[in-house]
């Protein structure tokens with residue numbers, strides 16, 4: 044904290060994405076806090092995105108789990124821990140250590156993660172601890188290990204600013220790592236010679252920054268980068284001295300790449316030969332090139348090969364570990380990296396040591412004074428839930444993740460958890476699809492209440508610090524895990540008095556690993572006092588005796604036995620379910636700007652649902668037309684595993700043959716929006732990461748008798764065949780639809796809202812069957828419903844605002860603002876609440892206005908900046924329209 048800062052302000056780290064922005068929180072003394080970006084944090088220098096800036100709106104306790112529950116009833120901690128320990132111990136005694144499992148999360152802090160891994164691997168003696176990082180980073184981990192001999196991210200964020208060329212492969216950085224994207228956009232504005240290329244089947248907010256967009260066929264990245272490697276060779280761009288000194292396997296990799304001349308790459312990727320050639324020439328010509336990759340690479344049945352295809356090109360040119368050059372895996376979760384450091388995956392040990400290396404195992408066993416150690420890797424996430432379904436795992440503890448939503452074949456996973464003899468779930472809320480299935484619910488402290496460390500994408504370890512008291516009986520995750528370990532008889536090995544003690548042990552173990560030649564070394568931090576730990580500034584690893592190193596591998600020094608990197612011979616493979624008769628389309632899934640995963644936190648902030656408030660499918664007009672799918676109608680997206688119902692967004696952003704659906708909606712927020720239900724559990728053979736971006740599906744029209752839109756002051760959960768609800772400023776809203784309109788709209792509305800009192804005002808249109816209905820108390824509307832045989836055309840933002848302002852029925856039932864107040868349209872800028880119509884009007888007034896001019900006129904994009912790519916898109920479309928006039 045710098046001088047002059049009020050004493051109460053606490054510096055901490057954002058709990059969302061892997062950019063790892065520093066946050067300042069000033070508690071208001073009433074359970075809330077004012078949130079701002081930390082100007083001194085090296086990741087963000089004061090910036091925050093829309094999700095980070097809305098953190099203050101997610102702190103209320105309304106939905107929190109405040110005491111343990113057993114079978115749905117409130118229970119004490121002693122009872123809950125004793126029962127969990129007894130069920131685990133009995134299961135192990137009867138069926139062996141591999142009959143139990145932990146399924147954990149990249150959203151745990153390093154200290155939580157460390158003790159969970161130690162308990163399972165060293166004391167229970169099984170490697171059945173896996174994590175949602177399996178669904179996220181495991182292909183990158185496997186690719187790094189194959190090429191570098193360790194899971195090392197060689198570069199830093201600064202490299203994106205120092206590069207001549209940044210290639211974003213399968214990364215929607217503008218929405219998923221917004222502050223890093225803003226750093227890139229600022230660097231490009233300052234240095235127009237910096238070129239950006241996106242490789243993504245879809246046009247996204249990220250592509251607005253791109254000089255070249257490569258709309259690659261889903262799953263064909265290996266072909267594109269094999270072709271690049273071949274072009275590097277034929278173009279004379281191999282760095283022969285780097286290869287001779289530091290790399291093995293180059294000849295075999297080059298030989299495999301020779302099978303990918305330009306025409307073959309064009310056939311496999313669907314890209315035009317000229318655009319491929321231009322991309323290759325640009326890549327080869329740029330000495331400083333960073334290739335950023337994310338889930339379009341990892342979440343694939345050839346994910347590990349995709350990672351190595353990219354790394355091959357960097358090794359072949361020696362463009363690695365130098366300022367502005369290197370392959371760069373950006374991590375998703377706030378502590379994806381920390382989880383890898385402690386060994387939280389079932390095929391890892393700890394501190395980047397290998398489970399299958401007897402020497403490593405013995406060293407860790409000695410260090411932990413562990414009674415037993417598994418000799419074989421445990422089950423990876425997909426295998427783990429299969430084992431649950433088949434009764435081979437009989438007790439599971441799920442921490443800080445929501446697999447009933449986020450796993451592929453999510454319906455089967457949900458049913459397996461429901462049928463498992465014993466399920467414990469640690470969460471901050473009971474209102475999740477997974478928590479609903481638990482035998483024992485354990486209340487964890489959440490962001491702002493817990494304390495520990497996280498590591499971001501550039502190996503920067505930052506503190507998360509508490510600035511609020513633990514609510515109710517909630518406890519930090521590390522403590523719940525240590526309490527269980529003690530109840531199972533291992534109290535001595537888990538007798539930590541706080542996260543600092545755990546961190547010291549973790550740091551000391553990294554010193555053991557460094558002694559065995561591993562990359563992850565923070566041993567100089569093993570002697571931190573509690574006070575020094577509390578004050579720990581952001582620190583990049585390795586923090587070795589030589590005082591820390593910024594980048595890896597410019598001079599070789601890989602972590603393989605011969606210290607040489609490995610290039611690998613690779614072959615293109617189509618997605619696992621590429622051809623499934625009867626399912627002609629490919630389902631791509633991912634994220635939207637303002638929601639986080641299964642929405643347990645972001646859905647609490649009304650301003651974050653203003654951007655997108657319901658699940659949708661992006662469908663190309665060529666796919667929509669033959670099926671008669673109209674814009675804003677409802678569609679089914681169906682695979683052999685499951686079916687969802689979502690809104691049709693007919694757009695050419697997605698290519699023909701491909702449908703994009705966001706991953707966020709759960710059974711808490713929608714009737715049938717859990718897209719994981721439709722995704723097959725096909726995995727990469729090396730990493731075990733599921734292919735979440737290329738499922739074979741078919742589309743259908745969802746038969747609708749009436750559509751509806753509803754708002755109310757109090758929470759309601761519709762029972763209709765389709766619904767999706769969201770928080771709005773003064774209450775709740777829902778989109779709904781069902782097969783046949785009810786006979787009596789007032790009765791329907793009163794049941795929908797659970798409101799018996801108040802006056803109902805109803806307007807019906809006998810011709811169309813549309814109805815508008817408001818329930819008011821003392822002249823102010825408390826709930827309103829708008830229905831029509833076609834998608835309801837009312838201004839959502841106006842209705843939410845009218846509800847908040849307690850308007851009367853006449854104002855409300857008009858459905859949109861009066862002529863004196865223009866309708867702002869759907870929200871683009873959630874910080875300043877600026878709608879699309881307002882922005883378009885400003886663009887129209889200003890002609891080809893600049894982003895800053897639109898900002899000055901409307902306020903849009905002037906706060907966190909996350910919406911600037913969308914404003915840029917509106918501007919470029921408007922200028923196309925002007926040009927066409």
Ligand SMILES: Nc1nc2c(c(=O)[nH]1)N[C@H]1C(S)=C(S)[C@@H](COP(=O)(O)OP(=O)(O)OC[C@H]3O[C@@H](n4cnc5c(=O)[nH]c(N)nc54)[C@H](O)[C@@H]3O)O[C@H]1N2
Nearest residue numbers: 213214215219261262337338339375376633634636639640
């Ligand atoms: N707003 C927001 N931000 C987040 C998160 C969130 O939930 N919400 N989650 C965080 C987490 S955990 C993660 S892992 C990251 C994920 O960050 P990203 O990986 O950037 O996000 P996604 O939207 O999952 O997918 C990225 C892109 O991959 C493309 N893609 C699909 N198939 C292919 C393919 O075969 N090849 C290529 N080249 N591209 C393809 C998709 O069209 C999509 O645009 O985001 C983090 N940040």
Ligand SMILES: Nc1nc2c(c(=O)[nH]1)N[C@H]1C(S)=C(S)[C@@H](COP(=O)(O)OP(=O)(O)OC[C@H]3O[C@@H](n4cnc5c(=O)[nH]c(N)nc54)[C@H](O)[C@@H]3O)O[C@H]1N2
Nearest residue numbers: 178179443444445449469470471487632640641643706735
């Ligand atoms: N179809 C499809 N599926 C996907 C993906 C995709 O792109 N497409 N992406 C995958 C990826 S990359 C990821 S990372 C996963 C994410 O998927 P999940 O991990 O399942 O999603 P979250 O909503 O982040 O779940 C975190 C849970 O932890 C709880 N929680 C928050 N803070 C704490 C805490 O401090 N302690 C405890 N104990 N609990 C806490 C939250 O309330 C929430 O229930 O989804 C994967 N699934």
Ligand code: SF4
Nearest residue numbers: 057059060064092095
């Ligand atoms: S970019 Fe946004 S979500 Fe990611 S860490 Fe920064 S503020 Fe949080």
Ligand SMILES: [Mo]
Nearest residue numbers: 178179375376
């Ligand atoms: Mo992730």
